[in-house]
Amino acid sequence: MLYDLRRMPLGGWHPRMSVPQTKALIEQKMESLNGLEQWWVSLLQTGELPPVDKNNRRMVRAAYLFASAKEHNPRNKYLNDTQLGRFMKEMGCEHKSNGKAWCWVMLPLPEARKRWVARAGGEWDWLYSPCDWEEKPSLLDYAMRRR
Numbered sequence: 001m002l003y004d005l006r007r008m009p010l011g012g013w014h015p016r017m018s019v020p021q022t023k024a025l026i027e028q029k030m031e032s033l034n035g036l037e038q039w040w041v042s043l044l045q046t047g048e049l050p051p052v053d054k055n056n057r058r059m060v061r062a063a064y065l066f067a068s069a070k071e072h073n074p075r076n077k078y079l080n081d082t083q084l085g086r087f088m089k090e091m092g093c094e095h096k097s098n099g100k101a102w103c104w105v106m107l108p109l110p111e112a113r114k115r116w117v118a119r120a121g122g123e124w125d126w127l128y129s130p131c132d133w134e135e136k137p138s139l140l141d142y143a144m145r146r147r
Helices: 002-006 023-031 035-046 062-072 081-090 109-120 139-146
Strands: 059-061 094-097 102-105
Touching (some): 035 062, 035 109, 081 094
């Protein structure tokens, strides 16, 4: 049988070309993400960014993003700004200065999510679907809202 299988013409087909994108496969992909990818998916899930620029709701200081990524996951313990920069460029973000500090300008949230799905594959269920990024509330804001 092995002799016959090895000589069977497949016409360019390969088993990895038609892997079913099931919910279980997406869960498996989520479990195997590296630290930066986990951090990015959490941003995409919530639609929230660290403190943003007053004039541009999609512009975040590089230092704030770096701190957010490092504190999000122990896997990012040894993360450096070069690694973060390469990753952010892969995700379609632009590195610009706002005149005071270096910042990252994010893609619109729906576009960033589409780019992630194209990279990771499958059907991702997003927890929250705002039309664009929101600023992550500080702990003080959260405490004041609970009163």
